[in-house]
Amino acid sequence: MSDAAAAAPTVRAKVFVTLKPSVFDPQGTTIAEALHSMGYGGVEDVRQGKYFELTVRAESTGEAQRQVEEIADRLLANPVIESYRVEVQP
Amino acid sequence: MKFAVVVFPGSNCDHDAYHAVKHVLGHDTDFLWHKETSLKGADAVILPGGFSYGDYLRTGAVARFSPIMQVVARFAAEGGPVLGICNGFQILQEAGLLDGAMLRNRSLKFRCEAVRVRVERADTPFTNLCQAGQLLTLPIAHGDGNFYAPTDVLERLERNGQVVFRYVNAEGEPTPDGNPNGSLDNIAGICNEARNVVALMPHPERACESLLGSVDGRLILDSVVATIRTGANTAETVGWAFRAGGLEQRPRPT
Numbered sequence: 001m002s003d004a005a006a007a008a009p010t011v012r013a014k015v016f017v018t019l020k021p022s023v024f025d026p027q028g029t030t031i032a033e034a035l036h037s038m039g040y041g042g043v044e045d046v047r048q049g050k051y052f053e054l055t056v057r058a059e060s061t062g063e064a065q066r067q068v069e070e071i072a073d074r075l076l077a078n079p080v081i082e083s084y085r086v087e088v089q090p
Numbered sequence: 091m092k093f094a095v096v097v098f099p100g101s102n103c104d105h106d107a108y109h110a111v112k113h114v115l116g117h118d119t120d121f122l123w124h125k126e127t128s129l130k131g132a133d134a135v136i137l138p139g140g141f142s143y144g145d146y147l148r149t150g151a152v153a154r155f156s157p158i159m160q161v162v163a164r165f166a167a168e169g170g171p172v173l174g175i176c177n178g179f180q181i182l183q184e185a186g187l188l189d190g191a192m193l194r195n196r197s198l199k200f201r202c203e204a205v206r207v208r209v210e211r212a213d214t215p216f217t218n219l220c221q222a223g224q225l226l227t228l229p230i231a232h233g234d235g236n237f238y239a240p241t242d243v244l245e246r247l248e249r250n251g252q253v254v255f256r257y258v259n260a261e262g263e264p265t266p267d268g269n270p271n272g273s274l275d276n277i278a279g280i281c282n283e284a285r286n287v288v289a290l291m292p293h294p295e296r297a298c299e300s301l302l303g304s305v306d307g308r309l310i311l312d313s314v315v316a317t318i319r320t321g322a323n324t325a326e327t328v329g330w331a332f333r334a335g336g337l338e339q340r341p342r343p344t
Contacts, residue, residue, distance in 0.1 A: 026272075081238055
């Protein structure tokens with residue numbers, strides 16, 4: 001880590017990864033069926049995903065957002081089957 | 091003829107592959123730790139099955155960044171034969187060397203059994219001793235073998251003849267009951283456009299001795315030996331249409 005990065009403020013980022021709507025989600029479907037058998041008949045659909053919390057040193061929230069989106073695109077999500085959303089908080 | 095079997099942290103079918111090519115087929119074979127930056131003169135590379143990096147994030151997602159994958163990508167781009175088995179298939183997909191991705195099995199169950207696959211294409215370095223339409227009995231052992239690709243990619247794979255193996259029933263038909271994991275179009279194995287990178291979810295290395303119930307896997311491993319010996323299917327004879335490989339080349343969906 002460079003000195004500049006070490007001195008930079010900490011930014012918290014959340015990454016939500018979900019299967020694309022066109023991709024069948026067998027885990028989500030199983031959970032929905034369990035909820036129906038538990039009596040929650042109003043649950044129409046469940047999609048299972050992944051959630052990551054990152055703590056990043058960055059000069060600005062904009063820079064943190066850029067970095068975390070790159071991280072999500074390269075590693076945390078597989079763009080062939082998944083989409084992702086990044087939320088950054090100062 | 092020299093094979094390389096790449097070992098990632100969590101590979102657990104590396105010894106099966108090594109045993110098959112070294113002891114059963116009798117070829118010079120090296121294990122290559124994933125930190126290596128050379129294939130050490132191998133003529134063919136096997137990415138074995140297992141659980142690279144524990145599949146902690148996604149199957150194959152972390153292994154894709156191992157140093158050896160830069161070398162494998164370069165070898166593949168030059169027309170070298172690369173075989174991905176099970177987790178090796180998933181790593182090649184994550185690396186962008188093969189299309190699609192694996193979803194959790196539709197049944198959500200880990201399936202460990204012998205299945206029947208049909209060889210769809212005999213024009214790859216790993217199937218040239220087979221006949222198109224030939225049925226093979228091979229074992230599977232996976233929880234994430236449900237092949238998925240977007241519609242346009244799937245159409246391109248079919249159009250280019252890149253579907254190499256399909257799950258079939260006892261009659262050789264690609265029906266839902268012959269499909270152990272829900273794979274789209276019963277796809278069990280594919281190749282790249284240049285045809286030198288081939289991967290499948292079943293384990294040919296575990297079907298090389300009659301003691302193990304099938305010797306059909308030998309056709310796949312012997313094919314690449316025949317390929318190397320005759321020089322067929324290599325970059326020089328086929329030319330290659332492979333787009334520049336490499337770790338940063340994973341195709342992005344548009």
